Amino acid sequence: MKVVFERPSALSDKQTHYCPGCTHGIIHRLVAEAIDELDVREKTIGVASVGCSVLAYEYFNCDMQQAAHGRAPAVATGIKRVHPDKVVFTYQGDGDLASIGMAEIVHAAARGEKITTIFVNNTIYGMTGGQMAPTSLVGQKTTTSPYGRNPEHCGYPIRIAELLSTLQGAVSVARVSVHDVPNIIKAKKAIKKAFEVQLSGAGFSIVEVLSTCPTNWGKPPLEALNWLKENMIPYYPLGEYRTPEEVK
């Protein structure tokens, strides 16, 4: 019988802990498919961060390290400098990368560290129960912004793709979304390209993936996907912010 669909070999045969409707599962699969298609599973070392994706080391079937909150790019730097011939990626959420780990991600990008970062932006701290993130939208209600995010009080959400694309070492910067099938296909292409950029040795690559958090947004999965499309994309425009071709 012909196999028409199977689990990528870069994903472990494990049930994930993600909430129903969470898009982490889709993004995990896209990363794993890219690793499989590039045939690099046995030379890939991933770095899990702190947040909902903390257990990513259980789900990716390649060598993995778990990093302290925000420090994944520094850990990945240590790994890559020891094994320059390996593929090294970090998988980080918005609390981890855009708040506590801002210094590490900016400097890894500035150094042109030859690693790939998968940055999952769902505008909220999921694992800790829905607190305000640096990417929470203006007006967004969270457990620590119960009256809605007020920019007078705590400023405006940070656009990571735009910010990092100002750095020369960040040669590949893209923002994608996984709220529908056409976008999932585009996201897959961007993730694969980011790994290809690393393999080419050009520099730092990052894909920001807009993602949902139905549990902490307090929305059913389909409504959450729609909320992402209508609220997040206008503030976080999709597209390629920097490509190796432009850098040359």
Added chain:
Amino acid sequence: MAKQLMKGNEAIGEAAIQAGCRYFFGYPITPQNEVPEYMSRRLPEVGGVFLQAESEVAAINMVYGAAGAGARVMTSSSSPGISLKQEGISYIAGSELPCVIINIIRGGPGLGGIQPAQSDYFQATKGGGHGDYNLFVFAPASVQEMVDLIMESFDIADYYRNPVMIMGDGTLGQMMEPVEFKAIKKRDLPPKDWATTGCVGREHNIINSLALVAENLEKHNWKLQEKYKQMKENEQRWELYKTEDAELVMVAYGTTARIVKSVVNKLREQGIKAGLLRPITIFPYPEKAFALLPDSVKAFLTVEMSAGQMVQDVRLAVNGKRPVHFCGRTGGIIPTPAEITKVAMEIMGGER
């Protein structure tokens, strides 16, 4: 190899390289800057990597990554920077990764000063970061001893899969002394089959300190404790100086021990039978040395460049059998032989 005159901080760098360390991640802070400077010059010559991190926090996490990837790796800093590294050190200890961390201590707390101190003793020997863990800590008293211990530290780190800290102070880092790089007695080291090197033909390796099931975390903690117990049984090191007939045993480590040694001689000239117990490992603390002391000992005097930290371990080791006194200077002041002598004379009942 002939002896050469080297500054302490540069000798640290060379010792690490001779021990096979090829990766160094650091951040500038006085008084240890010659370590990263030396490494930035020397590591490329031997095919290694020096990287100046964006912060001490990033540097220690680069160490985590490199150690987890199977490399011999080192970082160095001074007190405020070591405080910043504590998060990473706790993760490294929890994940059982081998590495060497140098602390060239300066006066604190806070930004403190840049003069020598020993006021990070608690931080180094009692954990420092969160959780039940210990570093293996050496406290050398000369540039030569620092070199010898660093060369051994990489083996010890690999043997126990535990971070090793070298606790120096600004004096040791900055002064020049003749040193010789001697081959160390090699330990039988287990293969690093746990490292993340790419899972070719094997299950994937995971470097991790997370254990969400409490029973598993407790089991992991007992495993760590068993390791520390082994260190206590097998690795305690000390020097005894003129303690055979001593009535006053002075306890001091590092730079302070060198001053105390001259105080011992001065006191003996004046008829006071003094001796020195110099801890070389401060974790594991050399409790065994106290059992070797003669019955003639009437009192102990702990001398430190702190407000009194190691004195607690001395009291634990003496266990109430004799009075334990303390004499210390803090904030970057080095105690003089005269002031230590005065305290010792008072304890022993004045001039004879």
